[in-house]
Every structure is written in structure tokens, then in C-alpha cells.
Amino acid sequence: MANVDRRQFVKQSAAIGITIGGSAYVSGLMGTASTAKASPLRPPGALAEDDFLSTCIRCMRCVDACPNHALVSTPGNAPGGHAGTPTMKPRKAACMLCLSEEGDYLKCTEVCPSGALQLIEKTREDIKEKVTIGVAEIDFDLCYSYNNWSCGACFRACPLAGEAMTIGAWERPTIHPEACVGCGCCERSCIRYPHAIRVKAVTT
Amino acid sequence: MILQILRRMVQASVLLVMVGIALLSLYAHYRSARVIDDDQLMNGMRGETMTKLIHPYIDSLDDPNTFLNGNKGTLWSMKFLGVSLTDPLAAAEMLATSKRVHWPLMASIVMPVLLAVLLGRVFCSWICPGYVLFELTTKFRKVLRFAEIQPGEVTFSHRNKYIFLIVGLAMAAVCSAPLFALIYPPVVISRIVHAWIFGTALSGMLILLGVMVAVELFVSPRWWCRTICPGGALYGLLGWARPVRIKLRKSMCTGCMDCIPVCEAGINPITQSASIECDNCGVCISHCDDQALYFTIGLPGQQNSQPKKKTRVIAKAAAVLMVGMIPLFAPSQAQAHHVLGLPHYSYKENYPQRPTLEYPATTGPYDVLMTSYPGIPVPGEPANIAMYIKNRETKQVYTEPITICVLQTYTFGDNTIILPSTTRTPFDNEYKVQVTMPIDGEYIVEISMPVEGRIEVIPFLMVVGQPTAMASVVIAGSFGVVFVFVVIRAIQKKRQRRRWAGTHVGKQPDSFAAGKLVTLGEKIL
Numbered sequence: 001m002a003n004v005d006r007r008q009f010v011k012q013s014a015a016i017g018i019t020i021g022g023s024a025y026v027s028g029l030m031g032t033a034s035t036a037k038a039s040p041l042r043p044p045g046a047l048a049e050d051d052f053l054s055t056c057i058r059c060m061r062c063v064d065a066c067p068n069h070a071l072v073s074t075p076g077n078a079p080g081g082h083a084g085t086p087t088m089k090p091r092k093a094a095c096m097l098c099l100s101e102e103g104d105y106l107k108c109t110e111v112c113p114s115g116a117l118q119l120i121e122k123t124r125e126d127i128k129e130k131v132t133i134g135v136a137e138i139d140f141d142l143c144y145s146y147n148n149w150s151c152g153a154c155f156r157a158c159p160l161a162g163e164a165m166t167i168g169a170w171e172r173p174t175i176h177p178e179a180c181v182g183c184g185c186c187e188r189s190c191i192r193y194p195h196a197i198r199v200k201a202v203t204t
Numbered sequence: 205m206i207l208q209i210l211r212r213m214v215q216a217s218v219l220l221v222m223v224g225i226a227l228l229s230l231y232a233h234y235r236s237a238r239v240i241d242d243d244q245l246m247n248g249m250r251g252e253t254m255t256k257l258i259h260p261y262i263d264s265l266d267d268p269n270t271f272l273n274g275n276k277g278t279l280w281s282m283k284f285l286g287v288s289l290t291d292p293l294a295a296a297e298m299l300a301t302s303k304r305v306h307w308p309l310m311a312s313i314v315m316p317v318l319l320a321v322l323l324g325r326v327f328c329s330w331i332c333p334g335y336v337l338f339e340l341t342t343k344f345r346k347v348l349r350f351a352e353i354q355p356g357e358v359t360f361s362h363r364n365k366y367i368f369l370i371v372g373l374a375m376a377a378v379c380s381a382p383l384f385a386l387i388y389p390p391v392v393i394s395r396i397v398h399a400w401i402f403g404t405a406l407s408g409m410l411i412l413l414g415v416m417v418a419v420e421l422f423v424s425p426r427w428w429c430r431t432i433c434p435g436g437a438l439y440g441l442l443g444w445a446r447p448v449r450i451k452l453r454k455s456m457c458t459g460c461m462d463c464i465p466v467c468e469a470g471i472n473p474i475t476q477s478a479s480i481e482c483d484n485c486g487v488c489i490s491h492c493d494d495q496a497l498y499f500t501i502g503l504p505g506q507q508n509s510q511p512k513k514k515t516r517v518i519a520k521a522a523a524v525l526m527v528g529m530i531p532l533f534a535p536s537q538a539q540a541h542h543v544l545g546l547p548h549y550s551y552k553e554n555y556p557q558r559p560t561l562e563y564p565a566t567t568g569p570y571d572v573l574m575t576s577y578p579g580i581p582v583p584g585e586p587a588n589i590a591m592y593i594k595n596r597e598t599k600q601v602y603t604e605p606i607t608i609c610v611l612q613t614y615t616f617g618d619n620t621i622i623l624p625s626t627t628r629t630p631f632d633n634e635y636k637v638q639v640t641m642p643i644d645g646e647y648i649v650e651i652s653m654p655v656e657g658r659i660e661v662i663p664f665l666m667v668v669g670q671p672t673a674m675a676s677v678v679i680a681g682s683f684g685v686v687f688v689f690v691v692i693r694a695i696q697k698k699r700q701r702r703r704w705a706g707t708h709v710g711k712q713p714d715s716f717a718a719g720k721l722v723t724l725g726e727k728i729l
Contacts, residue, residue, distance in 0.1 A: 016371070019432055020371055020375070050380070051302070053380065054301040058386065068237070069232060084386055086412050100234060111273070114302075136318065141594065142592065144632075193590055194562055
């Protein structure tokens with residue numbers, strides 16, 4: 001009798017162990033975040049990366065809500081528990097700050113159920129203060145305007161032109177990191193391959 | 205029976221809502237990009253659905269934006285008709301991971317929690333799309349038996365799911381990252397539907413679901429729902445004191461035990477219908493010929509009246525209509541690159557930017573970045589390939605001449621040379637080369653550059669067009685071979701049994717075993 005019970009116990013524990021191990025592997029909890037190359041760009045109003053990862057429930061509402069399709073869900077099995085979290089690749093689609101949309105709030109922040117994205121009002125002050133997707137960086141070896149040509153595409157795309165980005169002789173752009181929100185419109189519009197201007201996540 | 209038709213209708217409408225919300229979200233994106241009348245974008249079944257079905261409907265609404273904003277998300281947490289709904293498991297997990305209470309989230313779980321408290325585990329049996337899938341899988345086991353493959357009947361303890369719920373939440377609390385959000389079947393299915401409609405990567409989700417289905421099929425029937433599902437465990441606990449239960453009228457029960465094998469939760473409805481394992485699906489009620497099992501509301505002994513025949517007809521008609529409507533919502537295959545390429549919404553005028561693909565590599569202190577325009581080259585058309593090499597430490601651009609060659613590779617056989625080795629010097633800090641890839645396939649762009657006195661060779665693998673992957677051909681082929689073997693084996697087994705039965709029936713007419721085998725043989729043949 002005791003023998004049978006022990007066998008039952010071993011069987012059930014093995015079943016649970018395999019399930020937990022397998023699910024942890026599938027959800028990427030076993031991997032470490034250090035294998036990821038750079039910290040990903042998060043939607044506007046996102047909490048600091050660690051808080052964001054623990055607060056976001058991976059429901060994809062913001063992915064649905066983004067009018068410009070800029071937000072995508074990180075594929076499963078991504079290391080460090082990143083799987084399912086929203087991220088953006090400005091080269092494919094940049095954050096438009098919902099400027100041409102109706103409504104009083106940025107849509108992804110309005111739809112977030114968990115508080116991982118804090119509500120942001122669609123006013124210039126609120127956007128400048130609270131949106132911290134990242135900061136744009138220019139590669140001066142690639143930028144046409146710094147290499148004997150003249151371009152200025154990024155300046156014309158910038159929604160905060162004049163504050164986040166100013167333009168000099170031969171349309172040479174200059175970034176002002178304190179005003180740049182990291183929307184990525186400049187990266188999207190850059191005509192160079194590979195692009196000379198990139199948004200890098202802010203690491204605090 | 206009416207109960208089961210109703211249940212199927214609810215399940216079908218949940219699937220419809222799931223697909224519909226994803227389609228509406230995609231439509232909202234196109235609407236924002238103002239390309240809803242773009243013929244090139246809107247071809248295919250998905251485009252037709254959007255332009256012919258959704259667009260006129262949305263346009264006829266008074267306030268289309270409110271409607272579109274009110275339908276977002278997956279089954280994990282969704283806005284449906286403007287109401288925010290969240291799975292209680294999601295809220296429990298978020299409490300564990302973030303250790304803080306977010307009141308809007310708590311407000312959105314009130315309705316599901318109330319539903320569970322009043323009706324028990326109805327989320328499982330009436331709503332969850334994973335349950336539908338696993339019900340179908342269980343039906344498919346009959347096909348396996350017909351093919352003479354005996355599927356496993358391993359059973360696990362129903363208690364395991366409560367342990368898994370607690371251990372999973374504890375793990376989420378320790379790792380500060382959710383676990384259930386990525387493996388919970390309704391969410392996985394919801395994500396797959398979303399990715400299918402949006403044309404984004406499915407990644408490992410299909411494999412995960414495939415493994416679950418395989419275990420259900422070959423090892424243990426209803427393994428997930430009965431013994432693993434943390435959601436089911438949570439709903440079971442919430443529905444501890446549910447007023448709506450299945451009851452047994454002892455005087456009418458003949459003890460035929462027809463209800464035991466059909467029970468979806470794997471319990472004995474005669475004795476255990478009050479347990480938290482019961483998910484109120486009502487299958488046992490439909491299968492009971494003696495009307496001994498029934499739903500009670502509130503006080504025990506109360507009887508609910510049978511629905512009238514007219515309602516039954518309406519329910520049937522509605523079910524047929526709903527099933528008929530499903531194909532309308534079936535979208536076409538992924539058109540991912542069109543979606544990403546065309547609406548130049550991120551800029552006021554149309555600049556000719558198309559997303560470029562970047563292929564990064566490192567050698568010594570150098571970062572090598574290959575880009576190609578277009579990102580996925582078109583066979584037969586020239587593609588511009590550029591190399592940008594930069595020193596990681598000194599931030600100096602590499603300017604020595606390098607050699608570039610392009611080869612086509614095959615799974616079997618030698619490479620062919622598309623572009624023989626050519627030496628290039630940088631122009632505008634980039635090494636540029638124009639190549640025409642003749643056909644769909646896999647190509648290697650190989651560069652050789654002197655680094656610290658020796659020659660480094662870096663190959664970049666490039667996929668052009670949409671080549672048939674060798675792996676998929678091999679997998680499909682092996683599945684075909686396995687299928688043929690299974691059919692042959694099934695035929696042999698059936699024939700053997702028939703022969704055996706034929707030789708033994710004359711000799712031992714009284715034998716119970718032989719007689720049983722004969723009837724079995726007749727049944728099969």
C-alpha cells in the first residue's frame with residue numbers, strides 16, 4: 001500500500017515538475033535579460049523598465065490601440081521575461097503621439113488596464129514632460145548633411161521641431177536630448193541605409 | 205439538448221468576438237492611415253471583409269471612433285463594447301509580480317469574478333476557446349482508435365492544478381515576470397488569432413499549442429483542463445459557494461451511469477456534482493435519459509422549467525447562422541510587408557522609405573552592418589547592398605578596401621557564384637554593390653576584410669523571395685509516410701481480427717469472447 005502511494009506521489013510530482021519547468025522555459029523566464037542586446041523601446045508613459053516588466057500583464061491592448069501600428073508584441077520565448085510586452089521599431093513605424101487622432105489622451109496610455117503605461121494628456125506640455133520613449137542619436141559618419149550633401153528629412157518629420165531638434169547650415173540636424181521624447185519619426189524618415197539617426201532607450 | 209446548443213452558441217460567439225476585435229483593431233489602423241479605399245492594400249479576403257463588411261457598418265455609426273476605441277485586446281484583458289474586462293488570473297498574477305494594487309484593473313475583474321461566484325467554472329465550459337479545442341481533440345481520439353492506435357489513458361490528480369496555481373504565482377512573484385500570461389490556452393489562442401489577422405510572427409505559440417494538443421491526444425485525455433489549468437483552479441475556488449449547481453433527483457436515477465464517461469470535468473456527476481471540479485457545462489444533464497440531473501438556482505430542490513419548443517427552433521436557427529458567418533471573418537494569408545511598407549503615415553509627405561533589413565555582425569573591434577534595399581530583395585530585380593563598418597571603441601569608420609562576393613546556397617549541392625569577388629572602396633563611408641538575384645532562394649553575401657593583419661571572412665545569409673523551405677518539405681513528407689504506415693497497419697489489424705473471428709466462430713459458437721469479437725468485427729467492417 002505504501003509502495004503504491006509513493007509511486008503515485010512520484011508520478012504526480014514529476015507531472016507538476018515537468019509542467020512548471022516547461023512553462024517557465026516557454027515563457028522565457030529561464031533566460032536572462034543580459035542576452036538581449038539593447039533595452040527595447042517602450043510605449044509612451046511606460047514605467048521604468050523593471051517596474052514595467054513586472055506591471056505589464058501582456059494583454060496587447062496597446063498594440064491594438066496604436067493607430068500607427070507602431071507597437072508590436074515581443075515574440076514568445078524572448079529572454080528575461082520580455083515575451084508579450086509591447087515594443088516599437090521606429091524604422092518600421094514610429095510613434096505619432098496620436099497628434100492626428102481624435103481624443104484627449106495618447107491612445108495606448110488610455111487603454112492600458114494595468115497602469116504599466118501612465119495616462120498622458122495630449123497637450124504639448126504633458127507630452128514633453130511625460131513621454132520618455134528614448135532619445136535620438138545621430139551617426140555623423142552616415143548623415144548626408146554632415147557628409148557633403150544636404151537633406152533635412154528628419155527635421156521635417158520631427159513633431160517637436162525647433163525644440164527637440166534644430167537645424168543648421170546645409171540642414172545639419174542637432175538633437176536636444178532634454179526635449180527629445182524619442183518618438184522615432186526622424187528614424188522613420190531618414191533616407192540613408194542604414195539609417196543615420198536612431199532612437200536609443202533611456203537607461204536610468 | 206437545448207443547453208448544449210446554447211453552450212455551443214456562446215462558445216462560437218466568443219470566438220467571433222476574439223476574431224472581430226482583432227479585425228476591428230486592424231481596421232482602425234487602416235482608417236487612421238486613411239487607406240481604406242486603397243485597392244492594392246485591400247485585396248484578399250481580409251481586405252474584402254474590411255472594405256465590404258466592416259467599413260460600411262462603421263461608417264453608418266454615429267460615433268465610429270468611440271466604437272473602435274471600445275473594442276481592443278485579447279481574452280487576457282479586453283475592452284468589449286467599451287467595457288473593460290480582465291481575467292481574474294491576470295489580476296492575481298499582476299498582484300504577485302508588481303506587488304501593487306491598480307484599482308482600474310480591480311474594477312475590470314468585478315464582472316468575471318461575479319460570474320464565477322454565481323455560476324461556478326462557467327468560464328471554462330462556456331467561454332474558454334482552449335476548452336473548445338480540447339473538446340475537439342478528445343473527439344479526435346475516436347479517429348485514432350478507428351486507425352487501431354490506442355491513445356494513452358494516463359490520469360493525473362485533479363489537485364495538481366491548485367498546486368500549479370500556487371507555485372506559478374509564487375514563481376511570478378519571485379521572478380517579477382508573469383508566467384501564466386504566456387501559457388494559458390485562451391490567451392495563447394487569442395494571441396495566435398491576433399497574429400494571424402495582423403500578419404505578425406506566430407513564434408513559438410503554435411508549437412506550445414501543438415504540444416498541448418499532442419499530450420491530450422496521445423497521453424492523457426483532457427489533461428490540461430482537468431489537472432493543470434491554473435485559470436480553472438482559480439475559477440473553481442471562486443465558485444466554491446455557487447448558487448447554480450447541478451443536482452441529482454435520487455428518486456429518478458436508475459443508476460445507469462451514462463453520465464460518468466461524458467463528464468467534461470472527469471468527475472462522477474451522481475456523487476460529486478457539488479464539488480468545485482464541476483464546471484456547470486450541463487453535458488451530464490443532456491445525456492441523462494431519466495431527467496434525474498438538473499440545474500438548481502439558489503435553494504436545493506428547486507426545479508427550472510424546460511424551455512419551450514419555439515425557443516429551441518430559434519436557438520437552432522441562430523446556431524446555424526452563426527456557424528455560417530464564420531467563413532466571412534476568415535482573413536487571407538499574411539501580407540506583413542505590405543502592411544508595414546505602404547501607409548507612410550509617419551510622415552506628412554510620401555518619402556520613398558521602405559523598411560530596410562539590417563544584418564549585423566562583429567569581427568574584432570568592428571561592427572559590420574549590412575543593409576539591403578529593398579529589405580527582402582525581389583528575384584530578377586537589382587538589389588542595393590551596402591556595408592557599413594565602424595570601430596566600436598574608437599568610433600572610426602573603416603576605410604580599407606574589402607572584397608565582396610555573392611553566392612547562392614542550396615540545402616543539397618554546391619554553391620553557385622552570382623557575383624564573383626570584387627574589391628570595393630568606400631563611397632560616403634559605405635561599401636556599395638548592386639546584385640540581381642535570379643530566383644527565389646537562399647543567398648550568402650560574403651565579405652573579406654583585413655583586420656589586425658589577417659583576413660576576416662564574414663558571411664551574411666539572405667533570403668530572397670519566398671523559397672520553399674527544405675525543412676517543411678521534409679516534415680510534410682515524413683508525416684505522409686507515417687500516415688501511410690498507420691493506414692496499412694490499421695487495415696492489417698482489422699483483417700487479422702476478421703480472419704481470427706471467422707475461424708473461431710464455427711468451432712466455438714458458445715464462447716462469449718469469440719462472440720463478442722465477431723460482433724466487434726462486424727461493427728468495424
